[in-house]
Amino acid sequence: MQRIYIKDLSKHVGKDVVIEGFVNTLRHQGGIKFMLVRDVTDKVQTVVLKQNTDSFAVVGDLSVESVIKITGLVKEEKQAPGGIEIEVKEVEVLSKAEELPIPVVVEKGAEDVDQTHRFDYRWLDLRNPEKLKIFNVWTELERGFRRFYEKEGFTQIYTPSFMSAPSESGAEVFKVKYFEGSAYLAQSPQFYKQMAMASGFEKVFVVGPVFRAEASYTTRHMTEFTGWDFEVSYIESHFDVMSIEEDLLISGFKQVKESLDLDIEIPVKPFPKISMSEAKAKLKLVGILSEKKGDLSPEEEREICKLVKEESGSDFVFITDYPIDVRPFYHMRHKDNPSLTKSFDLLYKGVEVTTGAQREHRIEVLESQAKEKGMSLDELKNYINFFRYGCPPHGGVGMGPNRMIMKMLDLPNVKETAFLPRDVKRLTP
Amino acid sequence: MQRIYIKDLSKHVGKDVVIEGFVNTLRHQGGIKFMLVRDVTDKVQTVVLKQNTDSFAVVGDLSVESVIKITGLVKEEKQAPGGIEIEVKEVEVLSKAEELPIPVVVEKGAEDVDQTHRFDYRWLDLRNPEKLKIFNVWTELERGFRRFYEKEGFTQIYTPSFMSAPSESGAEVFKVKYFEGSAYLAQSPQFYKQMAMASGFEKVFVVGPVFRAEASYTTRHMTEFTGWDFEVSYIESHFDVMSIEEDLLISGFKQVKESLDLDIEIPVKPFPKISMSEAKAKLKLVGILSEKKGDLSPEEEREICKLVKEESGSDFVFITDYPIDVRPFYHMRHKDNPSLTKSFDLLYKGVEVTTGAQREHRIEVLESQAKEKGMSLDELKNYINFFRYGCPPHGGVGMGPNRMIMKMLDLPNVKETAFLPRDVKRLTP
Numbered sequence: 001m002q003r004i005y006i007k008d009l010s011k012h013v014g015k016d017v018v019i020e021g022f023v024n025t026l027r028h029q030g031g032i033k034f035m036l037v038r039d040v041t042d043k044v045q046t047v048v049l050k051q052n053t054d055s056f057a058v059v060g061d062l063s064v065e066s067v068i069k070i071t072g073l074v075k076e077e078k079q080a081p082g083g084i085e086i087e088v089k090e091v092e093v094l095s096k097a098e099e100l101p102i103p104v105v106v107e108k109g110a111e112d113v114d115q116t117h118r119f120d121y122r123w124l125d126l127r128n129p130e131k132l133k134i135f136n137v138w139t140e141l142e143r144g145f146r147r148f149y150e151k152e153g154f155t156q157i158y159t160p161s162f163m164s165a166p167s168e169s170g171a172e173v174f175k176v177k178y179f180e181g182s183a184y185l186a187q188s189p190q191f192y193k194q195m196a197m198a199s200g201f202e203k204v205f206v207v208g209p210v211f212r213a214e215a216s217y218t219t220r221h222m223t224e225f226t227g228w229d230f231e232v233s234y235i236e237s238h239f240d241v242m243s244i245e246e247d248l249l250i251s252g253f254k255q256v257k258e259s260l261d262l263d264i265e266i267p268v269k270p271f272p273k274i275s276m277s278e279a280k281a282k283l284k285l286v287g288i289l290s291e292k293k294g295d296l297s298p299e300e301e302r303e304i305c306k307l308v309k310e311e312s313g314s315d316f317v318f319i320t321d322y323p324i325d326v327r328p329f330y331h332m333r334h335k336d337n338p339s340l341t342k343s344f345d346l347l348y349k350g351v352e353v354t355t356g357a358q359r360e361h362r363i364e365v366l367e368s369q370a371k372e373k374g375m376s377l378d379e380l381k382n383y384i385n386f387f388r389y390g391c392p393p394h395g396g397v398g399m400g401p402n403r404m405i406m407k408m409l410d411l412p413n414v415k416e417t418a419f420l421p422r423d424v425k426r427l428t429p
Numbered sequence: 430m431q432r433i434y435i436k437d438l439s440k441h442v443g444k445d446v447v448i449e450g451f452v453n454t455l456r457h458q459g460g461i462k463f464m465l466v467r468d469v470t471d472k473v474q475t476v477v478l479k480q481n482t483d484s485f486a487v488v489g490d491l492s493v494e495s496v497i498k499i500t501g502l503v504k505e506e507k508q509a510p511g512g513i514e515i516e517v518k519e520v521e522v523l524s525k526a527e528e529l530p531i532p533v534v535v536e537k538g539a540e541d542v543d544q545t546h547r548f549d550y551r552w553l554d555l556r557n558p559e560k561l562k563i564f565n566v567w568t569e570l571e572r573g574f575r576r577f578y579e580k581e582g583f584t585q586i587y588t589p590s591f592m593s594a595p596s597e598s599g600a601e602v603f604k605v606k607y608f609e610g611s612a613y614l615a616q617s618p619q620f621y622k623q624m625a626m627a628s629g630f631e632k633v634f635v636v637g638p639v640f641r642a643e644a645s646y647t648t649r650h651m652t653e654f655t656g657w658d659f660e661v662s663y664i665e666s667h668f669d670v671m672s673i674e675e676d677l678l679i680s681g682f683k684q685v686k687e688s689l690d691l692d693i694e695i696p697v698k699p700f701p702k703i704s705m706s707e708a709k710a711k712l713k714l715v716g717i718l719s720e721k722k723g724d725l726s727p728e729e730e731r732e733i734c735k736l737v738k739e740e741s742g743s744d745f746v747f748i749t750d751y752p753i754d755v756r757p758f759y760h761m762r763h764k765d766n767p768s769l770t771k772s773f774d775l776l777y778k779g780v781e782v783t784t785g786a787q788r789e790h791r792i793e794v795l796e797s798q799a800k801e802k803g804m805s806l807d808e809l810k811n812y813i814n815f816f817r818y819g820c821p822p823h824g825g826v827g828m829g830p831n832r833m834i835m836k837m838l839d840l841p842n843v844k845e846t847a848f849l850p851r852d853v854k855r856l857t858p
Binding site for chain 1: 432449450451452467468469494495496523524525526527529530551552553555556560561564565567568571572575579583584585586587588589590591592593603604605606607608612614621624625627628629630631632636637638640642644652653655662663790791792811812814815816817818819820821822847848849851853856857858
């Protein structure tokens, strides 16, 4: 008999079925044993009667979170959760669980398990159906993004993690022993997606891991995380890039909302946009001042989002026109105000989730900006050469879906959005 | 005026338009200058007349592969390639090209440029529209796969590259300096996607880079490449896994064929399946014998594919039931013949493109199989613990899209399918 999903049981009332899943809870009550069984779709109460001696013995010996296969009769039962119950005819133990180091079924009012301990047993932690939801949000968000990319004719490229030299600066880059020499792990696909522009690809997107050797212990940093990037050619300014990102996010958020019936707000185009100097002026008015000149502290990010939310109702806000000293050398500068870059960050519910810009594609300008930042043109030559033989004007963004999903689901820590978080202290399981 | 794509020019005959692209070729002919301009969609001939003095001067100074923006009148012109021509009114140079180190437009009959030299200038190499096609095949193949995953309710997971210990064996793993200690780069998401099964996710897929420190110099090895994996729970045997892969591949191949109008054969379900011992018997009949007992040499892979193609017309063939000594400890074994694993490889046009199996989910059997292979249970504990608290029976595959696309497009080398190939000798550009 073919196994069916628990969510489909109501279509099989009065019939024998096979279900498979984890033993969510076990209850012995005299001549009856109750098991709540959980599969990926739902839970159901199953009942084993004493007269079914074989099954009764098997279940008597069972432990919570073991994996079982049940053959039984589907019955309507008002007392049971969901109004459906299975009378067990046969039970097979597929995998028996040892005593659990952390609870999988969290009782109401139970104390929270420490995050470090939970992450040590991440595979048990993830058995909570609320955790699976996080990865279904990832799946649907990326699906919505890809629908947009498909409609707009983007090509996907897979950029390498291995680089011959640290990309933008030597700091915060992981070093790999590479046969007789060394390699470095890419901090972003930035240079490579720009290369695709020099190759005439015009519209590309990248999905892949990025690596940051930051000895940072905050709730929003990991050493490895997923980066979502796109880059497009023949733009007029960074406003074209923001417009594309707006459509992309709307497509992604719609997909999440519709397919998972999640209570999130679909953003509306155009998103609010304020320049860095405007943002600083607004913050000054409410008495939030930071040491960071031309950039926003985490507190300022939260506060500016709060102000924009009050003014416009939007969860998103673009901060534009960052000054050159807080931006990398390859950001294009304003013709009429060369101390400002044609760049932006996107904030979502108080956290930065994107950095974007129009890039400098004119080799002589690019070289002069690199020199101005004290960088060695020789060390950058593998990058700068991309612009030597013709390159279209272009721009793009790097997005952090972990942070986006953290805020979307109101999670306390970016690590909760990672299947297996990696940080300074954690490389296992 | 908004830029339009060259492929759409025929809709604008008699009107002024803006196009942007690379100067594909330049020809000066007395009082007329001809430029073939190329964008991501097509090429078009543009004509600059002497009386347009400004533009005439600009183009006189131009080099091939520079990037330009042209405003001009679209005209029907039988002499021009495609029957369309643009009479240039204004030309703006967006980025001027220096003298090219490799030809971008390959003249008929010209000698091939050495692969190493081409890869040194990969961004110019990729300007050939035939190269872009490779990445459009990637994009569509993955799109078709994802359509299948969507229909079947798979969840996407992003597995980490950083591991605390070499995964399956110490050999061929890259070591990373990780703060005060070391980390290793995952050779596959194998252990992690199995962990998702222990978490009750039931159906997952993974797309991401995998790393192999193989000092190999063949046409089918790279140190970093893209892996496509899936894993599913509650299977009966490896035949369930093969059935899923068949549907997946059909979905992917259809998408490529339909969206790119590519002349490829859509496989038909069920694919031919022969056991390793049958394969060896077949090969013996045609006099192909290898040293490899229970496994196929590259020559044998080619030959068995040829035989199957002749017999059944199929480009694909599953080789099943590999003996235990050529398979890892975590492959499940046949109950009635414990010297054989419930595993398979999928060959496509002479090359292995997939390895799959039902995994051993019973912890006591898994431990005994690991010991039998001489492995340390202590070193494997982060993996084996996944099976300690209940784990469904499961299986899955690891696919190599690079090889699949190499064969699909009849390319001579797997590196041609990588946006930026990485091997023992190459970490740039």
